Amino acid sequence: MRHATTDSAEETMDAFAAVYTTYGSYISVLLGEHGDPVFRAKMRKIAEPVVIKRFNISSENETEAALKTEYVISAALGTIVRWFEFDMPISTRKLAELIIGFTKHGIL
Template sequence: MSLNNTDRRIRRTKRMIRDALTELMEDKGFDAITVRDLTDKADINRGTFYLHYKDKFALLEQCEGEVLEELAQVQGHVKELQLANFYEHFHRGEPLPFIVKLFEYLKENGAFMRVILGPNGDPLFQVKMKDILAEHLLKHMVKKARTEMEVPFEYFKAYVISAHLGVIQEWLFSGMKESPKEIAMTAFKLTFLGPRRAAGLVSDKN
């Protein structure tokens, strides 16, 4: 287990195992996967697997960790693009830059994200995704006026964050047909205008 991580073979092997994990989770779910399944699909020696991962659980954990790390890097790249608040972005017809970047990242890793956020996925990963969403969505909204809220803050938070995750999942499972910017704008409108108005179920007057 003393492999130096800058070697091309290591990166390639890990990527192939990760791709195999993705495919197999789609087929039979994580629980039914054996290490032999993984190494057969990845076309590597079974012994090689154990050079990198203690078992299949450690594999899943590390894959999820890498995704979260990469999402953290996305966070860094868009800090300077953020305007002061929701309203400014909306009047420019632009969704929040971080959300766009998030969807772009999801599209790149579509297969893995669809599995991990899907029916056979990892509930804990959903929680971590929500944490990331919360950090970036809430810091823009809470500034406005906290006193005049008619709903406990925690429920508001749970509502918006979970709604966004729902949009993400629907997008992933329906084939990511919309562009990242389009789907980000969709989620943005639903939050900014409220679901009913954004969906056109009520007029602007109401």
């Protein structure tokens, strides 16, 4: 994997990871297979402005910016839920690095 350098996007993920350490079991159930799609939509709404700012998503092309934002949020939420279902096999910091690395540089 590529390691992301420390930056504001990583700080945001770290903050989220900290919340997740406390509330992760609730969040994962609500986001998971037997969860609540309305909760998922609320999480998305909260994450949206943060992702746009932290990943510096420009609005030169509104459609592409919106789809890019969705891509980032969906990827992050899905990966975090899966990580939790796996019983958190890596640290929150490493998870954050992984997600940010994929998001910034791709999975290849």
